[in-house]
Amino acid sequence: MNITRAWEILKENGFKKTDKRELILTMFGETEKYLTARDLLSVLKKDFPGMSYDTIYRNLSTFVDLGILEETELNGERNFRMQCESEHHHHHFICMECGNVKEIEICPMEMLSERLPGYEVESHKFEIYGKCSSCA
Amino acid sequence: MNITRAWEILKENGFKKTDKRELILTMFGETEKYLTARDLLSVLKKDFPGMSYDTIYRNLSTFVDLGILEETELNGERNFRMQCESEHHHHHFICMECGNVKEIEICPMEMLSERLPGYEVESHKFEIYGKCSSCA
DNA sequence: AATGTAAATCGTAATGATTATGAATTAGAA
DNA sequence: TTCTAATTCATAATCATTACGATTTACATT
Numbered sequence: 116m117n118i119t120r121a122w123e124i125l126k127e128n129g130f131k132k133t134d135k136r137e138l139i140l141t142m143f144g145e146t147e148k149y150l151t152a153r154d155l156l157s158v159l160k161k162d163f164p165g166m167s168y169d170t171i172y173r174n175l176s177t178f179v180d181l182g183i184l185e186e187t188e189l190n191g192e193r194n195f196r197m198q199c200e201s202e203h204h205h206h207h208f209i210c211m212e213c214g215n216v217k218e219i220e221i222c223p224m225e226m227l228s229e230r231l232p233g234y235e236v237e238s239h240k241f242e243i244y245g246k247c248s249s250c251a
Numbered sequence: 252m253n254i255t256r257a258w259e260i261l262k263e264n265g266f267k268k269t270d271k272r273e274l275i276l277t278m279f280g281e282t283e284k285y286l287t288a289r290d291l292l293s294v295l296k297k298d299f300p301g302m303s304y305d306t307i308y309r310n311l312s313t314f315v316d317l318g319i320l321e322e323t324e325l326n327g328e329r330n331f332r333m334q335c336e337s338e339h340h341h342h343h344f345i346c347m348e349c350g351n352v353k354e355i356e357i358c359p360m361e362m363l364s365e366r367l368p369g370y371e372v373e374s375h376k377f378e379i380y381g382k383c384s385s386c387a
Numbered sequence: 388a389a390t391g392t393a394a395a396t397c398g399t400a401a402t403g404a405t406t407a408t409g410a411a412t413t414a415g416a417a
Numbered sequence: 418t419t420c421t422a423a424t425t426c427a428t429a430a431t432c433a434t435t436a437c438g439a440t441t442t443a444c445a446t447t
Contacts, residue, residue: 131414131423152404163425170425172405188324191434192404208370221366223359223377230357233384234344241359241377248369267394267443288433299396306396308434327405328433389447396441405432412425417418 116198118144121183128181135170138162139178148214149187149194187242208243212250219243252334254280257319264317271306274298276319284350285323285330323378344379348386355379 118140122132138159142150152171159166175195178184184195189209199205201218208217224239254276258268274295278286288307295302311331314320320331325345335341337354344353360375
């Protein structure tokens with residue numbers, strides 16, 4: 116996902132172009148790591164001292180709903196990052212040291228669905244945590 | 252994990268036998284579902300009106316540390332349940348309707364470690380959510 | 388059984404993340 | 418330029434969780 120595409124999606128869904136959204140998207144565009152609401156606010160405060168959590172969280176929710184961002188929970192905090200370009204379903208290795216994310220191409224559900232007769236699978240979560248090659 | 256074994260572990264580690272712990276363990280012993288701190292308190296308040304979250308959370312942490320309970324995060328809340336008897340590593344299907352839990356014997360990490368050269372895997376999370384056969 | 392002491396609990400307050408609200412501002416269409 | 422709904426601001430409320438000092442309790446020891 117790139118910023119241009121993000122704006123397209125926003126426009127298609129009737130959302131307006133604001134300087135706050137611009138900055139938030141820019142921040143996500145510049146990193147592949149997961150960011151928290153706090154991460155964003157601490158940076159955005161510099162340009163917009165009046166910026167409030169309301170603005171952050173409201174936009175994060177919008178972006179997740181529109182598939183611009185993806186979300187996960189780490190240490191009891193919601194974390195967000197740009198939705199992956201990869202068109203195919205995949206999972207993540209997350210480095211707990213530097214925050215870098217590596218895509219895992221394999222999905223365990225492929226070989227598992229047949230093992231759950233009668234069960235209706237709605238979603239699943241598969242994430243690996245550890246140290247990336249640079250941090251290890 | 253049964254309650255008798257839980258008390259053994261507590262005793263081994265120098266923890267005392269209290270009526271609060273007794274009730275908490277009983278609640279977990281009666282269900283295979285995940286419970287939240289709120290779930291516990293709402294029931295325990297009946298027997299101990301003065302019971303506080305401090306007591307609940309302190310004991311939940313203790314139990315998790317000792318391997319008596321296992322923990323997961325669902326909808327932004329910490330959820331706990333009796334640690335599975337199964338001696339071998341496994342994962343869970345969790346029914347979002349009734350809360351029932353089914354053990355998944357397969358672990359995706361087995362066939363994945365070799366695909367992460369240089370990466371140091373510390374932990375992983377694999378959970379499946381949906382409706383169990385009764386609820387589907 | 389009485390005593391001593393560390394552990395556990397109580398009552399309550401603090402914290403941290405997230406959500407909500409009403410007033411003021413602004414983007415973008417008309 | 419004007420209008421209006423969307424957005425933001427400023428602030429407060431909520432919810433889950435953690436912390437703290439005072440009190441009580443389990444249980445080992447005498």
